[in-house]
Amino acid sequence: MASSAAATASGEPPAILFFRRPGAPFNAALRQRFRVLDFLASGEPLPVFLAAAAAAAPDPPRAAVVMGGGAARVDAAFLDALPSLRCLVSTAAGVDHIDLAECARRGVVVANSGTVYSADVADHAVGLLIDVLRCVSAAERFVRRGLWPLQGDFPLGSKLAGRRVGIIGLGNIGSLIAKRLEAFGCIIHYNSRRQKGSVSYKYFPNVHDLASESDVLVVACALNKETQHIVNKDVLEALGKEGIIINISRGANIDEGELVRALNEGRIAGAGLDVFENEPAVPAELLSMNNVVLTPHSAVFTLESRSDLCDQMIGNLEAFLSGKPLLTPVLP
């Protein structure tokens, strides 16, 4: 699809700021439609890059594609440096790298990845849980080290059915996780900002109570001021020594230091983690544990959802540039 609806007065494709790792097919798709000003490819420090963008000819960028994870924080300083910016498109569902209050104040609209990733993240969360309970990766290591003929049977795993799974955050992802785990015979409990009338799962007004009545806690909520370290020492204590944590949200949703201590001391039984407080650094203690499953923020990454994401991002950009509402708005 050509960017005919979004051409500038000069007839050239509009400029788009791009904050994401270079090399993805996504970049190529964007370049077919827009003039891409690529931060990581520029090699410049952020203020220099933004100043150059503000002075870009024939027109400065009105939109930016921003990936979470440290490439750039879109805050007041960023927005001040580039007054032409009226639209931010996040390539993630999460927008914790964007100062929404500042954007709202300036009338900058923000889109995220909508539900493009939701099924994949939910699938990965379930995969992590099965892996922790049934020791799939640990058993794999056992086989690959040639231990099966030497040591005989592998230790027993634990059944899924009948386990009480407490989901923190029953949004798109949390709901899909619930639906999948119900098929395994799990009992679904949840905590959300507000109780949801449309579901029959048991609601808990706070995470501590949820933890005390759950065998598994799944963190499926956004990261913001309220949910930073929402899983803390107290919650881990309430979850108890047979308990398991699964995190597919943001590392900072969990007090990682406390989690590592709890695992070390056997105060919880295991964890499946796709995200960490300081990616790509994973606490060394976790690397030697057999009751944890660690994946490198890959819950979102499938070939299919990457392709869907590409379509979604371009759809949002073209909607904005044509003066239409965003497809997957976070703001307004």
Added chain:
Amino acid sequence: MASSAAASPASGEPPILPALLLLRTSDASLAAALRQRFRVLDSFASGQPIPAFLAAAAAATDPPRAAVVVAGGVVRVDAAFLDAVPSLRCVVNTGTGVDHVDLHECARRGVAVANSGTVYSVDVADHAVGMLIDLLRRVSAAERFVRRGLWPVQGDYPLGSKLGGKRVGIIGLGSIGSLIAKRLQAFGCVIYYNSRRPKDSVSYKYFPNVLDLASESDVLIVACALNKETRHIINKDVLESLGKDGIIINIGRGANIDEPELIKALKEGRIAGAGLDVFENEPKVPAELQSMNNVVLTPHIAVFTWESKSDMCDNTIANLQAFFSGKPLLTPVLP
């Protein structure tokens, strides 16, 4: 439960528990649970070779009428076995598969055979789904990547593939196959199957043979019993038909798949990956598989959870008690 079905003792004497053969396990908890109710002749504890053990049991004053057989390669309940202990009228298997039991010989002699029924089905289904997610989303491979400290060095791990929309062909829609189907539907997979006969109670698309099933599936899951018809049911043709993006999951028996052909197909990229919990010569896992990143290998653990081990124990005892009370077996294979 007390051994009410045991022979009535003379007053003042302890009850005489029925004799029971147990072959062949080092699992102390099963032996202990059985000992509460039966006079257990424990093959493993005896230290004797099986023929000597059977001969001694048969020569005893109260020879055993029932046997608990633990599958796992060592014990074959065949004509020789049954000849050695003519008192045997019932064989209770702790597993689901009875490929180590000569059902024909048992039927001929009127020996009843029970298996674990559906005690393990849920756990096996869960494990099969776990392996499929692991393969498609590269969970274990990504795990290795993280544990080797490669994430900070090499950046993102290669993309996996979505579950939703994948066509999953299940070979054998018994209790395990059905549970797998139900789970995968919740992920948005499309379910196809092959069985000896189509099942009216399900709406999944039926394929009369495995070759056709393979050609229209992205994933093949082996969930059938092992017998003469299903030995090497996954052969070179089926692998060819599945194609280079295809994935195989095996939670049946190693011999359901032509293992050397599978390895060749994986090496040559003629299929995309495999999740295997069973192998033709357990506990030997072919070395070529152990170095591949697109396979998931587990040591026959699909059945092994604490909960189902306990359920298996209960099921075994319940079948034995039924037999000794003259009642029908709870989970019969024969008759």
